Amino acid sequence: MKSITIKGSERESVGKKAAKALRNAGQVPCVVYGGDKPIHFSANELSFRDLVYTPNAHTVVVELENGTKVNAVMQDIQFHPVTDKILHIDFYQLFPDKAVTMNIPVVLAGNSPGVRNGGRLLFRKRKLAIKALPDKLPDFFDVDISKLKIGQNISVASLINDDFTILHPDTTVVVQVKTARTAIATDDEEEEGEEGAEGAEAPAAESEAQE
Helix, strand or coil: CCEEEEEEEECCCCCHHHHHHHHHCCEEEEEEECCCCCEEEEEEHHHHHHHHCCCCCCEEEEEECCCCEEEEEEEEEEECCCCCCEEEEEEEECECCECEEEEEEEEEECCCHHHHCCCEEEECCCEEEEEECHHHCCCCEEEECCCCCCCCEEEHHHHCECCEEECCCCCCEEEEEECCCCCCCCHHHHHHHHHHHHHHHHHHCCCCCCC
């Protein structure tokens, strides 16, 4: 997985007053947990642009002025309810022999024949939570939908890999094509679509809001 370097300064004082002063100066107060003791630091808000405002997943190298370097992943982020400015970020320190939980984006590849024939593509899981050692974390899940016909779906079961554990049931639907009134089933798709539609009914009962 790609890594982003965040250069910052160790925080000498913590608390609401100190954090407010940092934010007024364009800095974001942060904490790295998971080590022998928490590491409190701050960094310019612009430093987090490629980490926060992107659909991609990244690990982080926190590089402080005192020479400290820590590998970590972002665990939690707080935004201002009105301005959407970053208020605080929590990181978790990475260790080569310790598995970590992380949300990995799903990327769809190809064009679905079911969609071409008028079906509706429902992208139900845009990210999947996994647990893996740091050097086994994938950049993304590459999901090929080039053979996905009306009534068919792709579930977590088809994405299982020995390098990591996916923290969702195997039956969780990642993407599916549902029939629509304007859909046209091709000769080879009609029979499969009727059978697959039964299997698609259960996940379709979930909210159809895209994640």
